[in-house]
Amino acid sequence: ELPESWADMQEPLLEGMCFTLKYLGMTLVEKPKGEDMAAAAIRRIVATARVGARKFQKVILTVSPRGISLQDADTKEMVENISIYRISYCTTDKLQNKVFAYIAQRQESGALECHAFLSPKKKIAQAVTLTVAQAFQMALDLWEAAHAGR
Numbered sequence: 001e002l003p004e005s006w007a008d009m010q011e012p013l014l015e016g017m018c019f020t021l022k023y024l025g026m027t028l029v030e031k032p033k034g035e036d037m038a039a040a041a042i043r044r045i046v047a048t049a050r051v052g053a054r055k056f057q058k059v060i061l062t063v064s065p066r067g068i069s070l071q072d073a074d075t076k077e078m079v080e081n082i083s084i085y086r087i088s089y090c091t092t093d094k095l096q097n098k099v100f101a102y103i104a105q106r107q108e109s110g111a112l113e114c115h116a117f118l119s120p121k122k123k124i125a126q127a128v129t130l131t132v133a134q135a136f137q138m139a140l141d142l143w144e145a146a147h148a149g150r
Helices: 004-015 035-051 122-148
Strands: 017-029 057-064 067-072 078-083 087-092 099-105 112-118
Touching: 017 035, 017 099, 017 122, 035 087, 035 099, 035 112, 057 122, 087 122, 099 122
Parallel strands: none
Antiparallel strands: 017 057, 017 112, 057 067, 067 078, 087 099, 099 112
């Protein structure tokens, strides 16, 4: 459910909303969306992340109507840029409620990947999910506006 002030949030979203998260990892998935499939993928990523003793990469995840961009929080190096049109699903996991994940299709191979991130608080994971939903809606609105004149 969108907050009452959603219309006021459109301005900053055009520029991109930033969230500092820890990248847990990625796993391949069979389907572009679905709660059960995403939950299973997140379980696999979290289990793998727990086994490795490495520190998680701290990233700045920026959400805009163009998509999601990932930047290393320490080096400021661009890690990845995912077009909004390649993202098929995003969620905050019900059990691991500090985990935000999205599913995107790889441009080169067409493979479906689930990427998971750990946020400091449950509210932040939910905010990222809500922001991606808003970005989808805004991208659709912008696309429709661009094609309305034809």
